[in-house]
Amino acid sequence: MRILWIFAHPDRNSLNGSLLTEGLSTLDELGHEHQVSDLYAIGFKAVLDAEDVPGADPERLLVGSEQERAYRGGELSQDILAEQAKIAWADVLVLQFPLWWFGPPAILKGWFDRVLVQGFAFGLKDADGRVPRYGDGGLAGKRALIVTSVGARESGFGPRGIHGHLDEVLFPVLHGVFWYTGMAPLPPFAVYGADRLRAADFPRAAEALRERLRTLPSAAPLPYRYEHGGDYDEDLVLRPHVAPGRSGVAAQREGAVSAAGRL
Amino acid sequence: MRILWIFAHPDRNSLNGSLLTEGLSTLDELGHEHQVSDLYAIGFKAVLDAEDVPGADPERLLVGSEQERAYRGGELSQDILAEQAKIAWADVLVLQFPLWWFGPPAILKGWFDRVLVQGFAFGLKDADGRVPRYGDGGLAGKRALIVTSVGARESGFGPRGIHGHLDEVLFPVLHGVFWYTGMAPLPPFAVYGADRLRAADFPRAAEALRERLRTLPSAAPLPYRYEHGGDYDEDLVLRPHVAPGRSGVAAQREGAVSAAGRL
Numbered sequence: 001m002r003i004l005w006i007f008a009h010p011d012r013n014s015l016n017g018s019l020l021t022e023g024l025s026t027l028d029e030l031g032h033e034h035q036v037s038d039l040y041a042i043g044f045k046a047v048l049d050a051e052d053v054p055g056a057d058p059e060r061l062l063v064g065s066e067q068e069r070a071y072r073g074g075e076l077s078q079d080i081l082a083e084q085a086k087i088a089w090a091d092v093l094v095l096q097f098p099l100w101w102f103g104p105p106a107i108l109k110g111w112f113d114r115v116l117v118q119g120f121a122f123g124l125k126d127a128d129g130r131v132p133r134y135g136d137g138g139l140a141g142k143r144a145l146i147v148t149s150v151g152a153r154e155s156g157f158g159p160r161g162i163h164g165h166l167d168e169v170l171f172p173v174l175h176g177v178f179w180y181t182g183m184a185p186l187p188p189f190a191v192y193g194a195d196r197l198r199a200a201d202f203p204r205a206a207e208a209l210r211e212r213l214r215t216l217p218s219a220a221p222l223p224y225r226y227e228h229g230g231d232y233d234e235d236l237v238l239r240p241h242v243a244p245g246r247s248g249v250a251a252q253r254e255g256a257v258s259a260a261g262r263l
Numbered sequence: 264m265r266i267l268w269i270f271a272h273p274d275r276n277s278l279n280g281s282l283l284t285e286g287l288s289t290l291d292e293l294g295h296e297h298q299v300s301d302l303y304a305i306g307f308k309a310v311l312d313a314e315d316v317p318g319a320d321p322e323r324l325l326v327g328s329e330q331e332r333a334y335r336g337g338e339l340s341q342d343i344l345a346e347q348a349k350i351a352w353a354d355v356l357v358l359q360f361p362l363w364w365f366g367p368p369a370i371l372k373g374w375f376d377r378v379l380v381q382g383f384a385f386g387l388k389d390a391d392g393r394v395p396r397y398g399d400g401g402l403a404g405k406r407a408l409i410v411t412s413v414g415a416r417e418s419g420f421g422p423r424g425i426h427g428h429l430d431e432v433l434f435p436v437l438h439g440v441f442w443y444t445g446m447a448p449l450p451p452f453a454v455y456g457a458d459r460l461r462a463a464d465f466p467r468a469a470e471a472l473r474e475r476l477r478t479l480p481s482a483a484p485l486p487y488r489y490e491h492g493g494d495y496d497e498d499l500v501l502r503p504h505v506a507p508g509r510s511g512v513a514a515q516r517e518g519a520v521s522a523a524g525r526l
Contacts, residue, residue: 010311010312010313010324010326011313011323013323014324014325040312046309046310046369046370046373047303047309047368047369047370048273048363049273049303050273050274059276060274060276060277060462061273061274061276061277062458063273063363064414064458065458098326100326100375101372101375101379101435101436101439102434102435102436102439102440103372103439104372105311105372105373105376106309106310106311106369106370106372106373106376107310107369107373109366109367109368109369109372110309110368110369112363112364113368113369134425151327152499153498153499155499156498156500158500159510159511160500160501160506160510160514161498161499161500161501162397162488162490162495162499162500162501162515163439163499164438164439164511164512164515165510165511165512167511168431168434168512169434169435169439171365171427171431171432171434171512172364172432172435173364173365175427176364176366176426176432177364177365195325195327195328232425235416235418235419235424236416236418236419236424237419237421237423237424237425238424238425246423247422247428247513248422248427248428248430248431248511248512248513249427249432249434249512249513250510250511250512250513251422251423252425252427
């Protein structure tokens with residue numbers, strides 16, 4: 001398989017840097033091809049602004065539609081086009097980052113904001129005139145894995161932990177970025193208590209990561225719902241018989257059929 | 264009251280810019296003081312890196328502890344210190360941003376990453392030797408309001424909407440940033456269908472915002488749980504009698520007592 005590994009940590013000597021090195025060598029051993037976007041190393045521009053959409057209406061910046069216009073007109077900047085080309089090439093995206101304030105660092109959030117533009121990652125009409133999203137879309141057929149380090153202990157991120165279950169804390173990425181654009185979200189891989197780990201502890205974390213990478217092609221994705229699978233009504237609300245009595249992000253998963261069969 | 268308004272949109276001519284102008288004049292009418300951090304206008308540096316923590320260990324960058332060291336040693340850069348001073352001054356933080364990829368734009372995520380450092384916003388021991396978080400902490404006693412614009416329709420962000428309930432999609436900010444640092448999170452204010460709104464539609468959105476700002480001092484915060492309120496065991500897991508049978512982010516709220524009585 002072809003794997004794009006997006007790395008968003010400022011220090012290659014960190015636990016994350018060590019895991020990146022181990023991860024890439026594991027991919028080599030498994031016979032996968034890979035490319036790396038080391039966002040800090042390339043000085044990736046994090047902030048989406050008017051410079052990203054040359055020729056935008058000076059009266060009012062409608063970001064989404066201006067991004068699509070610039071994309072279709074070939075006017076996006078080279079750094080964005082380079083990332084899009086790597087995404088198009090890849091079968092699997094790995095996003096590796098330390099969990100800062102319960103989400104990706106700004107440099108990776110900016111990669112979402114700037115690279116995953118309308119017309120490329122989503123917002124394309126299918127043959128029936130529908131706009132495919134959630135399980136379908138510009139990046140359909142790919143898989144996506146989060147590899148993250150967490151300062152806190154694991155128990156606090158369990159189903160009833162104080163920080164919220166990790167799968168739900170990461171819902172904006174897993175469901176809102178991966179699944180929205182059609183990618184199958186694999187269960188996130190996390191190393192907990194990361195700040196307390198010393199270099200001598202890294203090999204155990206690396207072994208766990210290697211194990212997860214071995215199952216990249218086969219692991220069952222998180223079961224989310226297809227937008228056009230019949231579960232939602234025309235207002236994009238779950239029909240009454242679906243996950244009855246449930247609400248919030250949990251309702252988007254309970255009883256959903258894994259995408260594993262399709263991808 | 265003293266209000267710090269953090270604005271994270273690239274264009275002052277946008278719907279968001281219009282709401283900012285209206286919001287500030289409403290605060291004036293109500294007799295509140297305010298300061299603004301217009302992150303795009305000041306060119307706020309979004310990306311936390313080693314430059315933010317001068318004198319860090321070159322062997323391995325442990326971000327959290329190096330930030331605390333730099334904070335205590337007075338070595339943080341002027342732009343970070345300026346934001347911290349405004350936060351310390353304020354009774355209420357308003358965070359205004361367009362919802363991009365189900366979260367704040369990178370420039371605002373970077374404001375969290377760089378400004379809310381350990382030792383300032385959290386990680387201070389209280390008299391009992393406990394580290395206060397979740398309802399208590401460096402920013403305890405303040406209130407915080409999200410003002411956001413959303414491209415999609417409202418129904419999709421309702422309790423059973425496809426995108427997830429807005430309160431839960433924003434859980435990483437509401438619970439993970441505001442509540443974690445001790446701030447009382449007010450229910451978010453959202454303008455839906457934002458990209459389809461024309462300038463002629465702005466006044467209605469502005470009136471809704473004005474109404475929300477009138478209740479800034481009195482509105483009941485979202486009811487989350489205090490870390491040291493007895494609901495969690497020593498592993499930071501909900502005790503069995505608390506929200507029985509519930510899990511995930513919903514369990515952090517169900518049956519929790521609003522912080523309104525305390526703040």
